[in-house]
Amino acid sequence: MDQLLVALGLFSLFPVLGVMLASRGEPQSTALVGVGLFCYTASAGLSALLLNRWLPRLSYLHGMAGSALLSAVAFGLLPYVRAGWVLCGLLVLAGLGVSVHFVLSRVFIAELVPDDIGRNRIYSLLQIAVNAAAAVGPLVASLTFAVDPRLLLALVSLCYTGGAATLFFALPSREYPPPTSGRWPVSRAVLGRALRSAETVRVLVVCVVGAFVYAQFFSAFALFVAGSFDSVVLRAALLAAPAVLIVLLQAGVTRVVTRLLKAGVRPFAVLGAGTVVFGVAMLLLGAGLPVLAGAALAVVVFSSAEMLFAPMVSTAFAGLPIESSLESFNLRQICWTTGEALGSLAGGSLFLWLRLRGEAWLYWHLLAWPTLAGVGALLVVSARRNRRAAGGTRRE
Template sequence: MSEDSSFDHACTRSGANGSRVDSTATDPFQDPRSCRPEVPGLPSRGLLTLVLSVHHLLVSLGLYTVMPVLAVVLSRQATGAAGPGLFCYTASAGSGSLLISRWLSRRRYLPTMIVGTLLAATGFGLLPYADGGVVPLGLLLTAGFGMSLHSLLSRVLVAEMVTDDIGRQRLYSTLMIAINIAASIGPFLAMATFPEGDSRPLFTVVAGCYLLAGASLAFGVRPGLRTPVSSTRWPISRTTLRITLRDSTARATVLATLVGTFLYAQLSSSVVLLLAEEFTSASMRAVLLAAPAVGIVVLQTPATAVMARLMGRGVPPFVFVCAAALGFSGAMLVLGSGLSPAPAVVTAIFLFTLAEPFFHSTVSTAFAGLPADSRLEAFNLRQVCWTTGEALGALCGGALFLVLYRTGHGHIYWLVLGAGAMITITPLTTGFRKRSHRKAPGATGTKPAD
């Protein structure tokens, strides 16, 4: 057995619960002391975490430099292009990898993730040279497809490294801090490179960030490391879908993610358009858009400590996803409350900032623990849920909101979103409390076994 094949054999698993294809295989990432000495050059978990953090920092710097102004750029290229353009990007970024799910089984992480960053760099880099029509949509689909590869494989890689929910939550949270350091810089970089309406400097910087992100992977992701085996030719098997429909925790995870991502998409669509209409100061817009990212950098570590403690007491990850979605819905209700734009936007951004540390990383933790046949399937399901919510949210925020706002009924949009989310999410949390009470010792009136 060659060096690469013995390493791949040791790292390959088939089950979301950590079961392996070969019971004699060992996971060199489960415990740093278990790294096999006969495999030279195998990176430690600390090195790989550092490299992935730098990689996510660069990817996110490109993404969050373009997202604060993408709706504005598209609307200037063609009237009514913002909604369809944002929909194409978010749909592709979330579900593009599903089209090649069968091919991704047992594929090498390093070249596949580098291809993803190259596609993102190409799509965004060529966007300012597209005159209109379907060409910008094609470029956004290309960029989104590249981001989809990066997003899926980086999360699967972390899920393969760590086998317990608390450990995954901590590692995903570390990456979220790196992501949001970039997200806090991105809006200011966008304003600096897009001052006079010429988007070419902006997209050159964005493309450069993706190219550097791809190059950074070579320092910590070993070329022989492969993705897990998928048990089905489809992105999600019928078995996994049946489990999701029957299991109350899985159903709650899916629904909370759909609602939460729909509301979160408003930050890059309707909220951006509202800021462009109501705030003439570019620096003020940048500060407001960067605030949630700064909040995650500051709050993610204490939020993770709280969640880890509660998870240790039996609280499932989806509960935190529900709590974050309720925070997002509160922000929507504030925007529709009739307050003047300045205090309404500031308060809504504040609520987003408090809720976000409990959302992004926890969604990944929740899906990593679902009882799917493989983690690749579990994260394919995550991609479907995230994409559906975010793409529809971006479409509504970039098209429907603008129509209502310009007819003087923008507040109706916010109120419907906020109230609808409250009505949908609240029963999920109350249902969890009822199940927990029934499972508590003595709750049913029976004597616990000796």
Template sequence: MADTARTLAPPTTGAPPIRPRRLRWVLGAEMLVNGLGRFTLMPVLGVVLATQDPAAGPSVVGAGLLVHNAATGVSSVLVNRYLSRLRYNTALGLSMLLAAAGFGVLPYLHDAAALILALLVAGLGISAHTVLTPLLAADIIADDAGRNRMYSMFQIAGNAAAAVGPFLAAALYVSTDARPLLTLVGGAYLVAGLILYLGLPGRMHPAPTSGRWPISRGAFATAVRDPNSRRVVAITVIGMFVYAQFYSAFALFVAYVIESPALRSVLLALPAVAIVFVQAAVTGVSNRLLRAGRSPFLLLGVGSLLFGAAMLLLGAGLPLLVASFASVAVFAVAEMVFQPMLSTAFAALPMDSRLEAFGIRQLSWTIGSGAGSFVGGAVYLMCHHNHADHVYWLVLGAATLAGTALLMLGARRTA
């Protein structure tokens, strides 16, 4: 991606900021290595937990996955005040060290409580990384289009890793011996931590929170009372709710109705592959709209509308393969618009501390995706067992379009 002239945000400690081009290289390399660790493990994490503790039932495996996902989403919010006391390179290096340690010890643990504790530690590291990397980019780059370009690069690197990770998992996790797999995973996180520690400026700190709490009452008040902030939070919850359907309801739908294993794999891998090749073009369109004065919220709304349209296609009565591939294609474009724009939108919210703004992003993200995963599992299965799959997709798509349209109409009235 070509460097363009842009205004740099004032550094938080007076240290010279890293050049945006160098920042892209450092964070791009780190995101790729980090993603290889994460996406190599995630497809088989439940199996690893069940194998490490043969006495563990489904409830223990479910609890482990729930704890890890919750920790990955929001645990860093609890330590916001302490993150701001560390330099960026130190905090990010430590976050990857926690992830490496938590995952690296899993092959040697055979007790459910110990396994869950290790996943909690790893989740804390991943959560801190998820908050601090876009925060660093927002501190360095002042304009929405420049930030969106950076966040899109994160998306490309992560999805390149997601396209390769499942194949590495299949090659490394054999005969229930998790050591080769988790040695690679832990090593990937260690390398990612080294890239961050050595590649980032040594004197930049995140701006501190504005009060004693991880997220101050003032930040929550802004999220509730400021119309644009309120809409950004609401569209995040809606969009993440529908986004989570791909990894819950749609994955179940494919498993139940697509007979060919090869076709199932293609459908589930297609968004990641599409993002690697098409994200840059979609980002270019998004950035032209941002420079023309369109708001990040408007583009989040477009992404959410596309998510809703993807759901409607599954219930529209089209031939199965046509509906499946059309839905995945629309979903992939929606993800390319929506995901990078989330961080762009929260970075621009009028809050005293950007660290708190990203903490609210994490809360909104986790609420939406957690509720979406639950509904995409429990409610979709209920509909499927009653031969009402199409009802699920139609209601979900219509509700998404209606909720998003109401938010967008509200924005137009107050513009």
């Protein structure tokens, strides 16, 4: 319930956050939109890492509830301030709450559930909750923001407060996250061991690549839809479709993945397969199909990729040979944020540049073929090494 409420609050605000920032008056509005969104995105992705030394001193209950309340206060104050630096400061604080809440919730699952199959099931349930909120949130935004932004932000704040309240009925008060092995979010010793492990490096690389391609839906694809279709309803349907499909189909995909994991398939193989399917979605957009058909097919394929990829990222990082699960998820945040930030940058700049030159199709090919070839090669290498390891074990 906590995850559903906080996600509903976030996705009710996100569709209109840029509009709200732009309405803060000239001449600062244009710059404020970009700076404000960057402040929130960077903070939500990485700011929990700055609290690395203090998070293990907070119980899961107090850390998650406190972070949700911090976001509730910061979001709730947004309509009542006008100075750009204050708005950006509130967005940084809101992002800090989101970041801490996300990391602690995933670490708690990694510590509570001992096996990949169980973890993937729970991470998949979180994926369903988040996408249910993503499907409903834009409707909440459209119904309330035009009436009064203060009403929308009050509802957002209430969602976060409600999420915090539910935790007091669900989490133990004396369970604490494990400490990291040093002062840094990821110690040099752990990073060194990770980089010396070919299997771990493959997980890190595919996480960055997958997050890069995943970010295209919210950057390049959103721009593609806005520039290709005049119908507001059609644009909204294409952008909301992945959330709806994930709510309807994620449970079935999770059952398939569970059977694969029970049969001995490694989490990396599922992670890599999801990334390859992302590449197929990009390829469809550049294949010269009729625009609507290409967009609709790409949405379906993209949704399939997300159902494989998103839960398995957390599952794969939880299973890395790193003693502290908090440190493992700090590494996950670094990889994910790097890929997503670079993907958003490319989708919002290179795609527009190529589209203005009449070569938008080239952008999708520039994404698709390196993704398919690079991740495909890593999957082949991983499969061969696993077969050799299995053969050696049987001979022994």
